[in-house]
Amino acid sequence: MSESEHRMIEILRILSEQEKPTGSKLIADELKNKGFNLGERAVRYHMQILDEKGYTERIGNSGRNITALGREKLEKGLIYDQVDFIHSKFEEMIYLTDFNYMTQEGNVVVNTSTIYNEESVDIIKRVIENGLSVSPYINLNDAGKDGKMEVTTLCGTTIDGVLLNKGIPSQPQYGGLLKIEDSQPVRFTELISYKKTSVTPLDAFSAKGFTSVMDVVENGEGIIPANFRLIPGIGRQKAIEIINRLDKIGIGGALAISQEGKDILGIPVPEGMVGIAVVGGITPFCAVQEENKYIEIKIAEEIRDFKTLSPISTKISPLLKEAKAIPQPKISFLLSKTWNLIQQVNFDIEKRKGDIISNVSYINRDKIDIALNIMEETYNNNPKYINPYYKLINHPTDDSKIGLATICSLSIDGILIDNGIMSTPKYGGLLELTEPPLFIDLISYNGSTEDPHKIFLAKNRTAISANNHPNKILASFKEIPYISREYCVHLLDVLNNIGFSIYKIGKPRELTYNAKADNYNFGIVTGSGLNTIGAIKEKGIDVEVKAIEKLLPFEKMDRL
Structure with missing residues (x-):
């Protein structure tokens, strides 16, 4: 640009x-x-x-x-610019927060969502009264007819702003999902870094099915959204004092504060730093969604004067206990988890034999004929963008379900590496088939614990089988050293002729469908094996979407 x-x-x-x-x-x-x-x-x-x-x-x-x-x-x-903008947006919000907890005046960061009935208000109130929110201070505004209301809640980024105003630099690191057991925070199960994503981390996990806030309210067990930030170790005691003062006036949500350089909730904390976990400001909204009430959730939308908010209840009884400093398995990001699988790919291009990485998703066995018809129709309508290979696999424990194995795009990285070309998966994205096609969202493989394509499917962002154009499909962006470009192009041409989905081979310093490779590298855009699975999901068939599951011999796969 x-x-x-x-x-x-x-x-x-x-x-x-x-x-x-x-x-x-x-x-x-x-x-x-x-x-x-x-x-x-x-x-x-x-x-x-x-x-x-x-x-x-x-x-x-x-x-x-x-x-x-x-x-x-x-x-x-300009989505490649947006992957940096998300982090800078939160830095801007932190800077603009000037809330004074002594006078209870100033600007705070808020999330505003839209609900459509009084029952949703009751759910929000119940979650807040159990302490599963940043604050009971909200703004409830009648936004029009049909029971439509805007609900504004305090965002945890406000705490980062207050800390910065007191001389403590607070650095947002991750948004994710936090497991609760026996009313205690145990460990993060999923994370997305605030850097190198065009999707706000908690927005990515706000889709129905990711959280179980109401289970925590009712049983003390479940999954809630939470954020994680780092501060310098020297500021730990001062930060605790500030957090305690904020808590006394109704701004809380701090779930755990680590010792200096000590891992917490499964997240490594660098030497000299302290980790702080705070409940996600959207937690009450996720509970509404879990109860099958329609809601439009927005994340860290704006700065607002604290005086515009008022308590929804004065009966706050936090149900969560303090997190115990018990060592937990360190959470690893997607790319780290998949390198060993990538290295085991041994597909021989000449013989068209060998192992590739597959996604294995599950549907009810009585729906398999319908599903295969949808997959075939999707491929026939757009063979350039849809991978035609699949394999039926028995479910390991449930005979009523059957697995649909498709080729994972990481197989291409494995094939290139097996042929001496370094290929690094950089982003999983949502590609809109305009002319030319453009990525409209990107999530870094090295900054997420969950497969980006699975996230886009969970949020119903695709339009793979839609008749209305442009379609929105799943694609990956990979980065390859320029020195190997000539041989790489040859291999990718062969793979494309076999049926692997190769959309675009970029040039150095070129935006490739709006994604950008580092200097001295070029990018390639490939299709996702989950596109046919997404088409099935769009047709209303229940699918248990799985990504990057196992190795399969390519020669044993069927073709649509």
Whole structure:
């Protein structure tokens, strides 16, 4: 992206945050705050280009608004930029938090979600009264007819802001899922790093089926969303004092604070640092979803004056006990867990024989004929983007279910490595089949414990079997040293002819479907074996989606 394009995307971001038409002076001032030295005259020049592209529109003499097309461009047009923006967005929120716990005045970070009935309010209240939230302070706003209400709750990022204001740098590391046993936090089961993802970590795990907040409320056992941050060890005692003061005025949610350099809840803590886990601000919203109530969840949406919030209840009785300092198995990220599988791939391109990595997902056995028909139709409609290979596998314990094995995209990394070419899986993403295709979301394999494609399926983000275009399919981005490009292109051409899904081979310093490789490398985009599984799910058939499951001999697989 050129410097001019970078400036224009920042202008679109500024306009997207405004509630009314905005002039060039305000935009120039905001750009300066973001490190861009751009005067009003230069801003007007860039705005004229944005007008011509249809991304902005002039509103009389009042200034400009961002258009729907501009918002679309901002959200998905430069996704490689967004993978860095998520982390910087939270850093900005932390900086803008100026809440003073002594006077109980100032700005805090909030999440705002939309609910549609009074029963949802009761669920939120019950979760908050059991202490499974950052704070009982909320804002409940009637947003219109049909029982629609906006509910604003405090985000745990507020605590990071308060710590920073007191001279303690708090660094958000992960959002994830925390296991609770006997009303005690035990260990994180899933994590996504705040860096190198276009999806806010807790948003990724907000899909139904990931959490069991109500089980924690009722039985003291289950899974809740939580965040993890690091602070310098020298600030530990001061941080504890601040957290205790905040707790006394109704801002809490701290679940565990490690000793300096000591691992906690399964997360390694570097020497000289202290780890702090805080309950996710969306926890009450996840409970609503678990109870089959429709809700639109948004994450760390905005800064708001604390005075706009008030307690939903004064009967707060936290049910969670203090986490015990018991060593837990260290959680490992997806890429670390899969390197050994990748190395075992031994597919011979000439003989078309050997082991590949497969995904094995399960459906009810009586649905297999329908599922295979959907897979075949999906492949026939778009053979360029769908891998045609599959294998039926018996369920290990349940005869009423049958497994559908498909080729995992990590097989391609294994094949290249087996042929002497270093291939590193970088992102799992959601690819929109525009012309040209563009990634609209990316999650780093090295920053997530869960397969990104499984996350996108859980959140119903795909449109693989849809008749309306453009389709949204699952794809991976891999990074390969430039020195090996010529031989790599040859191998990938052969694999593509066999039926492996190779979408695009990039060039150095080139955006490849909007994803970016590091210097001296090039990127390739490949399809996911879960695309046919996603098509089955879109047709309303229950699927237990599994990713990166086992090695299978390619020659034993069937073809659609």
